[in-house]
Every structure is written in C-alpha cells, then in structure tokens.
Amino acid sequence: MTAVGSYFKIGPARLFVHAAVLLIVIVWLIPTLGIFVSALRDKDQIVVSGWWTSFVGSTQTVAVRLGTADQQQQEGAAYVISGNVLEGQTGRSVKAFGNRVQQPAAFKAGETADLGDGETLQINGDGSYRYMKNAAFSPDERPRRIYASVSAPPEFTMQNYKTVLTGEGIGQSFINSLTVTIPATIIPILIAAFAAYALSWMEFPGRGLLIALVVGLIVVPLQMSLIPLLRLYNEIGTMLGQPSKTYPGIWMAHTAFGMPLAIYLLRAYIAGLPKEIIESARVDGASDFEIFVRIVLPLSFPALASFAIFQFLWVWNDLLVAMVFLGTDKDHLVLTGSLNALLGSRGGNWEILTASAFVTIIVPLLVFFGLQRYLVRGLLAGSVKGG
C-alpha cells in the first residue's frame, strides 16, 4: 500500500471511490454484455424485447383464436367453449388478455371479461379458458380472435451460432483470419528481434540514424502506404502472372507495418540486458548469431511475448489492411471484413450480427485475458520509460 493509498483510506472518500469504480465497471461492461446475451437469445425474442429483460423472462403479446362452435358444450342455460391458449407451450403463462388489439391487456388473467352480446371470457394464468355465451354459438361464426400477454421464462439457445458458423461464411472467415494472423505475428517478431539486437549490441555506421528512422516511422499513418503499395502489388502480380492479393502479400504488409513498434519495444528491452553476459559470451568466441539465438532470444521472452500479443490483436482486429491487400472475396475475407459486410447486408438481423461479433472477439479476448500481464508489461516498456 502506497502513501497515496493510505491517504485515501481515511474518511468517507473511500466509500465514494468504491461506488464510483463500480459504476465505471458497469458502464464499461454493459455494451459487451449486451451482445453476449443477445447472441444467445431466440431471434424472435431479440426484436421484441431489450436484452436486459431476457434474464427475467419476456412478455409478448400474441394473438390467438379461440375454439370453434363445434367444440361447444351446453352447461345449463349457457354454452361453453373451453381449451388452452398455450396449447403445446411449456413454461409460459398468461398475464393478461383482451379482445381488441388496442387494448391487448385489458383484463387480468383469471378475471371474467364481458365481451358483450351475452358473451364472457375467462383466461387463467395457465392458459386454460372458458368462453361462455347465453345462447348457442353459431357454426357460421368465425372463431373469435383475442389477444394475450404471455410471459415466457428466460430462454437461451445456441442456434444463432450454428447459423452464422455454417451459413454466413463466418466459419470460413475464421480460418482466413487465422491464416493471416499467425504468420503475421511470428515473422515480424523474428525479423524485429534480429534488428533490435543489431541496434543494441552491434557497432556499425548509421546505427543512430536507423534508430531515429524507426522511431519516426512509428507514427507514419498507414493511409500513406496504401496507394503506392497497391500499385506495386499490382505490378508485381502482373509480372509474375499471379493475383496481386495474396496471403504472402498481406503477411509482408502486416509485418512491415508492425515493424517500427516491434523494433522500438524489443530494442528497449534487449539494450537493457546485462552487458556482462553478452561480453563474456563474445570473449568465449561466440558469434553474434550464436549469442542472439542462445542468450538474447531466451532472455527476451517477456518482451517477445508482449509484442506477440500486440501484433496478434492488431492483425486479428485489422480491417483496412485486409480490405486493401487481401480483397473481399469469399476465400480471403477475414472476420472483421465479413462482420462489416454483414452490417451492410443483415443490418437488422441482430441474432446474426451479435453471434458473428462474438465469434470475432472471442479469440482476442481469450488471448487478452490469458496473457494480459505480458501485454501490460509491453505497453509500459515502450511508453513510460523516460516519459
């Protein structure tokens, strides 16, 4: 506990802090929670009630037709049609009912409603009803239409996931995303680590200039690269008689775009390794390649891991680079791309959108929560030092 901490432990300020943080956490969590819950709901329920009501069950207004005249039975002077409006549905109950669409909940369940013309209707909570008339129901009459508010218990389903994984191309995109992401995470680490080692421990002319270049390039907006690279790719593609939008093409692009930050972060770490280890290895006759592979690489594991997470998240979540360098055809479309396409084509189908969104964010979230410690370490290595 720091001194700052102990200061805040005094007085009512402490209670306020707890309440404020709780509020923030809720605000930050709710948006994501919304899609997680919705993706598990029945698609008809998503559109009739807010997802936040799904835990307590939903209430829907349904139209039902009562039985026909041939079901009527005489009871004394009255004729009765009886049955159940929830026929074949389990777990549901009737809260209220009505005979006009404007007032679908005019009467409470169990109440006897006077429908005029000597007709009365009683619907109980379990759905059973008694429809009475003081004269016989005529066979010519159409069965009567009434409205009921039916409450359903919380219901969850995996159907939406099945639909998007098989029908909407999300499964295919998932594989595409992995194909893009894995090499685009590993290759830049290797290349950047070698460069970072050279920039930290090898003497050569132009080293200072190179470091300045790397730092400067960190901020170059990606947009700058699009037009010239697109032309370059097209030219090379024509030259080789190959399509210009290929997986190796996007791996190179992601590798290059992640490079400045990778070298910067890894250099900060590798330069900080103890001088004695590297120098004594040199004295023992180890070449720089051996020193790098046998000593520096194993020692740099924390920095490599933190950059790997960064690059993984960045590549997995990227849309722009994939759209430009990989294209939007079915065989190449990455997850973010297909989610974006679904937003355009299935904008109102929230069961599709929420389930797809969940599929796209589950992998980064798992990586994130599994390796958060390394991610934070990597962030701090680059940003706080000397700040």
Add this chain to the structure above:
Amino acid sequence: MLSQIVSALAVVVVAVFACSAYFYFSNKILDLALPVKDGDIRAASRNLNRRALVRPWLFVGPALFLLIVYLVYPVVATFILSFYDRAGEQFVGVANYKWALGDREFRQSIFNNILWLAVVPAACTFFGLVIAVMTDRIWWGNIAKSIVFMPMAISFVGASVIWKFIYEYRGGNDVQIGLLNAIVQTFGGTPEVWISVPFWNNFFLMVILIWIQTGFAMVILSAALRGIPEETIEAAVIDGANGWQIFWRIMVPQVWGSIAVVWTTITILVLKVFDIVLTMTNGQWQSMVLANLMFNWLFRGGGDSGRSAVIAIIIMLAVTPIMVWNVRRANRELKGH
C-alpha cells in the same frame, strides 16, 4: 473446411520456416565465406573485421528492407502522386490541393477530424487518469482495471457492432431494443436514430473510441502514478492538502510526461480512425473523416489516386510535429543511456 485448415497450417509453417532459414543460412554463408579458423593470422583478423562489417546488415537487412519498401518509399511516392491526375499519369500541379480546399466534403472531414482530435484524446486521458487514481486505492482495483482495459482487445468493427446495438432505433410503437433509446424512453424522452443526427453523430461515434482507448491510458498512467515518491504525498498530507489538491498539484504534474505520451498516442490513432466510421455510418450524415474520405477516393468510381494522395499527405502533415517530437525524445533518451 478441413482441407483449408490443413493448407492454412502448411503455409503458416512454410512461411515461418522460410523466415528462420534466411537468418540461419545467411549467417552460415557469411561464416563460410570469411573463415577465421585456419590459415594465417593476418587473413583471419581481416576476415573477422569484414564479418563485423557485414553481419549487422544481415541482422537489420530484412527489417530495413520492409521499412523502406512499406513505409519510407510510400511517403515519397504518395507525395509525388498528389501532383498527378486520377490515374497517376498526367502531371497536374497543385490542382488536387486546390480541389481539396474547395471541396465541401473535404472541409467537413477536416472539421470532424478536429472535433475528434479535440474530444477523444482529452476524454481518454482524463478518464484514464481518474480511473487509474481510483482503482489504485481499492482492493478489487485490478479486476476493475481488467474490465476497463478489456475493450482494447476488441476490434473496431466488433466494437461498432456492440455500439450500433446500443444505438439501435425502433420506429412506431415498437419496443426499443437499443439500450440508449430504452433509457431515453424510460425518462420520458423521444427515441432517436442517433447515428444519423448531423453533428451530434460524431460524438456518438467518438464514444466508441473512448470506450476502447481509456483502458490504454489508464494502464500507462497507473504505472506512472506508482512511480511518484511516497514522501511527496506524505508531505502534502501533513501540510493539510485535501484529495483534490493532491490530485491536481502533486499527482498530475508528476505524471505529466506520461500524460503527454498517452495524449500523443491517441492523437495518432484518431487521425487514422477508419473502421468505426466505415462500419457505423460510412461517412453519411456528415460524419466523414479524412481517413475514410481518402479510402473512398481510392476506390470511388475506379479510384482517384491524386485526390486520395492529397488527403493522405494532409494526414501525414498532421502527424509530422508528433513525429519530430518523438524522435527528439528518443534521442534524448539514448544520450542519457
């Protein structure tokens, strides 16, 4: 599906292997070409020197190649292209720049970008700092931090879907399934199609980026706050300073450097923001920003490389001061080593 997984795995292995092979064999060849073991000592020491001359470039070579081809060359090429016509063949002087100045959509984008730049970095830094200060004081602070940090892992497209659902609007007497409209309705307001309200829709889009980036600011600033010497704060407490004074007069000045880093990083991010606008509005209802305008011109009607190059140059100009500042800071740091 299975065959695709297998072939994907195969390319992955080949790609990674090829990359490792480069480093292994290039170093091997260098060692074989310039032997130091046998022969006379003079030749050996000469070879050793030559090795030392070549080897660094084997190490930085691939990185340097990628940096130059993918980042340095494009900056120059884009600049040159900005003076050419839509196909990039005819020199047109500053015509594209003139077009930009006169174009309504371009001015709208500049205005919106300035709005984004004014709000998002400030909001993220402010919330990040406040949350960092508060979560450092409580026992469940780390859990709270994880939750605030979590959106960092979510793609901008995913985040857009998440927030589009919150802003969802239902017409007529339908039940509102969007959280925002449901809340508005509960408090007696009228539901709106939030993302199509000109001017204000910018803010609804900004909220998404703030939601994503506050966690980043929080992590950096939280680490900086921990670096404040305890004595300073103890002294202030003894002198009778209240929490507010401690925060503004002691904590904020001490973490000023980190605040600058966070602010800068998010500023760069805002200039590049593309996915959110594309997925939420695609620039409709006056929500266009430079990055999206550039993308549009890149592909609109067969593409206009001149005009999109101009827009890219404008974005580049905006980050240049930050770039210079970054390099200077890094140089200072290196000399201090």
